[in-house]
Amino acid sequence: MAKKNEGRRKRKRNETKSELVAIQLERICSAVENRSSISSKGDKSGCSIAEVMKIIRGMPEVKNDFELYMKAIDIMVVKENRDMFVALEDPIDQIAWLKHKHMPSNNNDQNFDDESDDEHGFYQLVLAGCAAAATFTSFKEKKPCRTSSHTGYKFVMDVLNGHEIRCFEQFRMEKHMFMNLLETLTKRYGLKEGFDMPLIEVLAMFLTTIGHGLSNRMIQERFQHSGESVSRWFEIVLDVVCLMAIDIIKPSDPQFKEVPDKIRNDDRYWPYFKNCIGVINGTHIPVVVPRDRKIPYIGRKGVTTQNVMAVCDFNMCFTFAWAGWEGAAHDARVFLEALRRPELGFPHPPRGKYYLVDAGYPQMSGYLGTYKGERYHLPDFRRGSSPKGKKEIFNHRHSSLRCTIERTFAVLKNRWRMLREMHSFPLEKQVKIVIASMALHNFIRINARMDMEFKPYDDDQGLLPLNEEESRVDSLVEEDGSHHTREMEEQRDRIANLLISH
DSSP states (O other): OHHHHHHHHHHHHHHHHHHHHHHHHHHHHHHHHHHHHHHTTSSSTTHHOOOOOOOOHHHHHHTTTTHHHHHHHHHSHHHHHHHHHHHHHHHHHHHHHHHHSSSSGGGSSSOSSSHHHHHHHHHHHHHHHHHHHHHHHHHHTTOSSSOOOEEEEEHHHHTTSSSHHHHHHHHHHHHHHHHHHHHHHHTOOOOOOOSSOOHHHHHHHHHOOOOHHOOOOHHHHHTTTTHHHHHHHHHHHHHHHHHHHHHHHHHHSSSSSSSOOHHHHTTTTTTTTTEEEEEEEEEEEEEEGGGGGGGGOOTSSSSSSSEEEEEOOOSSSSEEEEEEETTSSSSHHHHHHHHHOOOOOOOOTTOOEEEEEEEEOOTTTTTEOOOTTTTHHHHHHHOOOOOOHHHHHHHHHHHHHTTHHHHHHHHHHOOOOOGGOOOOOOOHHHHHHHHHHHHHHHHHHHHHHOOOOOOOOOOTOOOOOTGGGGTTTTGSSSSOGGGOOOOHHHHHHHHHHHHHHH
16 A cells, blocks of 8 residues: 555656646747737738747647757748748648758758847747756656566565565565564654655665665665665664664673573583673774775775674673774774773673683783683684693683674674675764664574574584684784783683683
8 A cells, every 4th residue: 555655646746747847838838929929910821930830839740859849949930931831731741841941951041031130039048948948857757767566565575475584585584573673663763654665665675785785776676766765764774773772782681690591501611600791802894985094994904994892792692882993903992992981881890790801902800811822712722632731721611602702793794794895885874884783683682583693503502603713813912011900810710720620
């Protein structure tokens, strides 16, 4: 019903524009005829400009050739031309003569009769007005481009009513999650329907864009809407999802009173890491910036990126995110700045609790790092011998638990392709896309019964993402001694001693 109403409204607007243009053209032609009736009183019957133009307007050939009609007005200003035209009598001969006079080689031999130059100037002015009206008509009534009968709405409904895998493949979430998200954005965050498309199609268009990294033109073709509509609705939904991010990217247990299930139910971590509340790390997302701003954004891999700081819990949900930093910025710098700025709402650990961090971060109170100079990354242990000694054993357990955030980043980037192939939006918009993607990630994790992106990691707790070694370079950076505290060293030693004694 919504699509039918939309079609009726569009047709009504086009018909109204056509009627207005037609009325203006008729008024211009009437001006020509009224003026000619005064200046051509001496003409014999049938030879006035008004009478001749009435005949010409009735010719099918002229009706279908607006340029010829405009030229005919100019030609018929000359009295001899009107006499010749009427004398021919046969419409076939008349149109042939008119087309001959219309040819460029015949446009410069007109000798004006006793009508004054001022009179001819008036007709030239009218001719210019008609040409302007024709241009207006052409612009306002350009041929529609997106006219496929398989509209975006039909496509969306076909996907939602089809096999369950289709919704996941197209919109990157299952059907019940799609409908849940639509209801949440409309009822809780103010997403409102416009006159040009239903909200179910708006959301599908947004998810398809970030889920597959499609360009505006590809979305136009897939959903049969103009580029302006695609861009406008993308920004509307983006802002609404970022509003949701404020409520959903935060700890589920703000006081951190509960021990995470991942730790409590796994003998590798319980009771050694019972006071651990999450993991901190950074990831790099491609960014498109102007040439004169590129250098600060060039990361360690030689491409422009934004450094995104994130905190996640052991349910693979983000509890804090800060995007938009230059790719060259070190993780520790972003981290320390986040701690200093209360307006960011960083979830500081309570006394006695801590986050896991790698060697690229300062080991300070509330942030537990590793033993330096020892094997740490899981691939190192899998390629070599088993961990030996308390330091390697601690590093191995620390790394396997800290890997939760690498797995979380992998799910995020696998689901939303735009995070791997960012478009050339303004920087602020690129930052919003990252935050919105993380918010949708959390929404799915919290509400989905089962999700195909999370499932491999849920089924295999030892599964490593392909880019697990992403943080290896950062781990070689020396920590700032001014932030080093004896407290966390002692905590690390206590855990290591417990691990080796069991």
